[in-house]
Amino acid sequence: MxxxxxxxxxxxxxxxxxxxxxxxxxxxxxxxxxxxxxxxxxxxxxxxxxxxxxxxxxxxxxxxxxxxxxxxxxxxxxxxxxxxxxxxxxxxxxxxxxGLAHRRDGRNRLxxxxxxxxxxxxxxxxxxxxxxxxxxxxxxxxxxxxxxxxxxxxxxxxxxxxxxxxxxxxxxxxxxxxxxxxxxxxxxxxxxxxxxxxxxxxxxxxxxxxxxxxxxxxxxxxxxxxxxxxxxxxxxxxxxxxxxxxxxxxxxxxxxxxxxxxxxxxxxxxxxxxxxxxxxxxxxxxxxxxxxxxxxxxxxxxxxxxxxxxxxNDAGDTELDFESNEKDILINGAPKKAATNNVLLQVTQSHIATTLRYSLRAYCSILYLHVPAYFKIILRGSEVEHHYIARDLKYCECVKYRPQVGGKIEGELVTTIGFLKEAPFVDVHGFNIYYKNRLILPFHRVACHSGSKSRGVVGVLEANFIKPTHDKQGFERSNLYQKLEVRLKEMTNEYWGCYSHLIGYGKKVSNSSTPQAAIAYPLPLSSSSGCNIKPITVNPQMLTDNTSKSSHSSTVTPNIALLNASNTFNHGQIKSPVQAGMKRERGHEETEPLQKQARCSSTGTEVELHNCVGQRQVVDIKALMQQNREMKKDCLEQEKIQRELLFKLQELKNELEQVQQQHERLVSGLLVSNAIKMENV
Incomplete structure (x- = not known):
């Protein structure tokens, strides 16, 4: 600046x-x-x-x-x-x-x-x-x-x-x-x-x-x-x-x-x-x-x-409302929050997936996937705080997808998918699809199910191999885009089949195919933010045990996301550790919620581990937690160093410009002085 x-x-x-x-x-x-x-x-x-x-x-x-x-x-x-x-x-x-305009040479022009x-x-x-x-x-x-x-x-x-x-x-x-x-x-x-x-x-x-x-x-x-x-x-x-x-x-x-x-x-x-x-x-x-x-x-x-x-608008008021909130710009005539005791409706009305439709501050907070730390969006005199949707997720998976046309790979993307931290008490789902860092489709629904299936499942991805429409509020209905939608729908169903029981819904699982789970915690920053933390696989048996109830339980507070990367970065499938690539049968899903086998706290950062199988497994997961705490500390240090370097870079640019201006003034003064000397001579 x-x-x-x-x-x-x-x-x-x-x-x-x-x-x-x-x-x-x-x-x-x-x-x-x-x-x-x-x-x-x-x-x-x-x-x-x-x-x-x-x-x-x-x-x-x-x-x-x-x-x-x-x-x-x-x-x-x-x-x-x-x-x-x-x-x-x-x-x-x-x-x-x-009518038509005419050029001087007699030809018409558009x-x-x-x-x-x-x-x-x-x-x-x-x-x-x-x-x-x-x-x-x-x-x-x-x-x-x-x-x-x-x-x-x-x-x-x-x-x-x-x-x-x-x-x-x-x-x-x-x-x-x-x-x-x-x-x-x-x-x-x-x-x-x-x-x-x-x-x-x-x-x-x-x-x-x-x-x-x-x-x-x-x-x-x-x-x-x-x-x-x-x-x-x-x-x-x-x-x-x-x-x-x-x-x-x-x-x-x-x-x-x-x-x-x-x-x-x-x-x-x-x-x-x-x-x-x-x-x-x-x-x-x-x-x-x-x-x-x-x-x-x-x-x-x-x-x-x-x-x-x-x-x-049709009511005769300006479309943009500057008066209702002095720190925001709203859409005039936006629906008001309904007074209700329904927890699901209350949480949904206040969620950013709803408010972004009529609040410019909410929309701007997720409009860009990454912005430099020194760049500010200032709305009505107050800075817009950047909101990372991926940090709102728990039980996260990262899924790689490589679309092919005629046997040729046309692109590659990594989708972060998980449950919202408010799940199952929020009626929001869909994928936030970015193009070259810009949000094109927020919370885009690809799976339409009756009842509660897919509720709370949200994903974030950047798809640079498809083209947005001119208004940047959608994508061209190309073959690649349709393939992506189909894959995202499959991904939603696969994820729901693996993890829905962790938020209170049940799934009958055979002894040979226990789904792998991840601990709920916001995702780390991307490598572009100065943080380069690799995912760590968690043993699923530490979270569930269907045989007997142990008399001891331990509570662990994680400090970083534990992502199932070793099983997810393979052909874009969400797989179990025992039987990779196994298709989940819809007949195994139940509609009634069962007793939770892994319970997340209200803040989404604590996971209570029930029915641990053996003291050795408890020691293993505690070691993983300690390792993640150290990695989180390293990440924060790297971010701090990056911010300091960017600040120094901007200071140097400002100093350089001031020196250039001073140099120009000195040169100008020298020329004037020489001209005066020549006149005196």
Whole structure:
């Protein structure tokens, strides 16, 4: 993260620059800001010129004029008022005399109608899915130095209406990249490393959340610093009657060493001020000074996105609820928790599998499988605590799966499967399927059984060999995906057959095939977190004995997950130690719960061992527990070392940047000094 001194210096420079910029624009923009600009003077999909000019309307609903007043609810032209409900916002009639745009050489060119902004955004059925797209962009910027992303409520000046703020301190965008971001089909991201790759996420997500979005971004390349503003406004395009998507954008060059802000004219001065006048009229910022103030808290580089004119639900309320919880953003109209004495219903209602559907904080906590310790998701001013679903499981198994097509292995994944620590008192089950670290399907149900079968069984896996849909809320129904679903269903049934008796359900087991069990405890961190603990097999006879009841029992508190790795990492099957690969027969399962043979405490960290067979076995398992305690201690030490190294790395980066800035100032001062000496000579 940039140092406080660097940020303060940038802010002071910005305050000095505002008066210079505004005074220069006064003579030109005084008249331009109050007139309807020509479409030819704006940027269509990030490129200048070649514009078709339809008839223009002059007023708009819910937007701002250049002098800061809100216009009336209907247009003086043929445009009807814009609906404030997302699913009906695309239903309007075009103005007459619209058609194909023509190039100067006489050839037709493809126009993207403003209605496409709405229809394109309908791929997001869920508002939080749209917000997740914007979070993905910040996570992709970690490689460019991003350390945080902030999501918060924003109150627009003058009108005081609600808006959504999304801001990060990544590398920012230069003028050309901003235009590509706000256009269609451009993406410089590498499919092998980044979450996004289609170049469409920004448009679909912002237009799904609100009718209009304005972007402020500052980018630094060497000693050159640029800052740009782009406006994508469905309200503007709709009310002015455009038949093509117009994206006004303005750029500035910042000389940080001298505190000078200069306008960049990509074509000419007239085009710059024409684009600027559109922004001042249709954005929440009616003057250039107010527009530029948004860069004050960005720092040396980063991006700020403000989505305004947020969509309403059927009840007339905004889809996003900022008022019910000051530390969260909720979905308006979400179901309320029912007052009940039913323990199963109480636990299920409070579980993250339920709350993630209407709580952005809950959803963000599991959105990424792993995030660097220094990267923070800040929601409503409070950091989101990362939630590892695998740590909520007990009696865990790790199962390797290698899908094959035509005899060729197409990929490999390891699934962690187990019972939720609340089981059997929770009606939740399913698999959390990630793609390149990003959650695509949370608690996806693959096994549908009547009664209690599969209840509480949850899995976590990262499947990078299948492709997600464009909204990243599902996967393409490819052959590989269908094979994966079938395997996960089989895995659920196999696991239930092996371990359901450990949480109170019974299973008739022959003497020759006693299922192997694992002690309940949250899983360790992955190797990417600095912890590299290998699984240890536990003797199943230490947990069960069907012959006689011993007069002694011992209680052991484990310190790390004991996973049945030696029997599970083989052809993706959950196997017993006695008869590997044996198929469990459904006829052996009983519907009534039997007396528990292994009882887990309410915290999920203590296991009472009943009916131990022999003192030697007790000594063996105690030795395993001691070994795991030592391994847990080593893991924590490695994590601490990793955090310290990451912190030192960030400090060194900050120091290096400060030294570079100091060097630039010294060189600049030297050049000025030499110039003065030459003049004196």
């Amino acid at each position: 940039e140092s406080a001194n660097n940020s303060d210096s940038t802010n002071k420079q910005m305050e000095m620059q505002l008066s210079v910029v505004v005074s220069e624009a006064a003579s030109y923009s005084a008249g331009a800001a109050h007139q309807s600009p020509s479409p030819d003077s704006c940027i269509s999909q990030g490129f200048e010129g070649n514009r078709f000019s339809p008839r223009l309307a002059t007023t708009a609903q819910g937007c701002y004029t250049a002098h800061g007043s809100s216009t009336v609810g209907f247009s003086s032209g043929n445009s009807a008022p814009l609906s404030r409900q997302f699913w009906s916002a695309g239903e309007y009639e075009d103005l007459p005399n619209t 126009c993207v109608h403003p209605k496409f902004l709405h229809s394109n955004a309908t791929s997001h059925k869920w508002a939080f899915g749209a917000i997740a797209e914007l979070l993905d962009n910040a996570v992709d910027e970690i490689q460019n130095g991003a350390t945080f992303i902030k999501v918060d409520k924003f109150i627009t000046p003058h009108a005081g209406s609600l808006a959504l703020l999304v801001q990060d301190d990544g590398g920012g965008m230069d003028p050309e990249f901003l235009r590509r971001c706000m256009s269609f089909g451009f993406s410089d991201k590498q499919a092998s490393s980044n979450i996004g790759q289609y170049g469409n996420g920004f448009k679909t997500s912002t237009m799904r959340l609100g009718a209009d979005v304005i972007v402020f971004t500052r980018n630094k390349k060497g000693s050159e610093v640029t800052q740009s503003v782009g406006l994508l406004s469905y309200t503007f395009l709709r009310q002015e009657g455009y038949s093509d998507i117009v994206v006004p954008a303005v750029d500035y060059s910042l000389d940080s060493s001298h505190g000078v802000l200069t306008r960049l004219h990509r074509k000419d001065r007239g085009q710059f001020f024409s684009n600027l006048s559109v922004m001042l009229k249709w954005s929440p910022f009616p003057t250039e000074a107010e527009l530029l103030k948004n860069f004050n808290d960005i720092g040396a580089h980063g991006t700020k996105i403000i989505i305004y004119n947020l969509w309403n």
